[in-house]
Amino acid sequence: MPHLIIRGIAPETIRTISKPLTEELANVCQCPLDYFVLECLHTTSLFDGEIVPSSPFVEVNWFDRGQAVRDLAAECIDRHIRSRGILEVEIAFRIYEETSYYANGTKLAATEEDETTKALRAENQRLKDELAKVRKTMQAQQTNSANQMSSRLYDALRE
The missing domain is CATH 1.20.5 (Single alpha-helices involved in coiled-coils or other helix-helix interfaces)
Structure with missing residues (x-):
């Protein structure tokens, strides 16, 4: 955790930024590199009966680290993705509670x-x-x- 679910961006593009992005995010979040999961989902967007390119979107699933860290993480993700020539990206954070998160059937908290x-x-x-x-x-x-x-x-x- 954090888990970044990425849509509308080619996996090859994310692969090229994954190492520096994860290193910077680990520093921002003050957690080990192996806590991060980057997952690229294939999506098909439709508009007016036609298949259209999907909008770049990153959903960050994590345990709350406060507004300041969230702002820094969003800026970091945006900067790395836009460095690959992508003009616009949306980022949303989904907050998990420790008491509602289970690993191997055991409550984390x-x-x-x-x-x-x-x-x-x-x-x-x-x-x-x-x-x-x-x-x-x-x-x-x-x-x-x-x-x-x-x-x-x-x-x-x-x-």
Whole structure:
């Protein structure tokens, strides 16, 4: 991730820019080169009953990295594609959420959630233990007070 789905541009054109584009995007996104997937789709566009050239379009599927990084990535993609003589290209970003993304049937964010849940459970248990100690101490103090009163009352009655 990121996954660039490219339509309306010949695969050979993308092949010529793929290395420098991916290197620059890896720098912009602060992630390894092997996180990137560039995929060229064959599309057939129709207009007025005729087959017409498809408009260059890049869809970037990724986890949100903020507006500043998105702007830099869009500029980078646009510059590299237009350097091949393509006059116009549209770029759209599709944001994935970690909790909605699965790899090999496992939720990507499951490890983070599990660690958070474990930490919360441990904190909850610590608080329960502290509360039990405080209750025990309070019960002991109440018992001692009751015993002291009983002893005094007993002594008073004996006299």
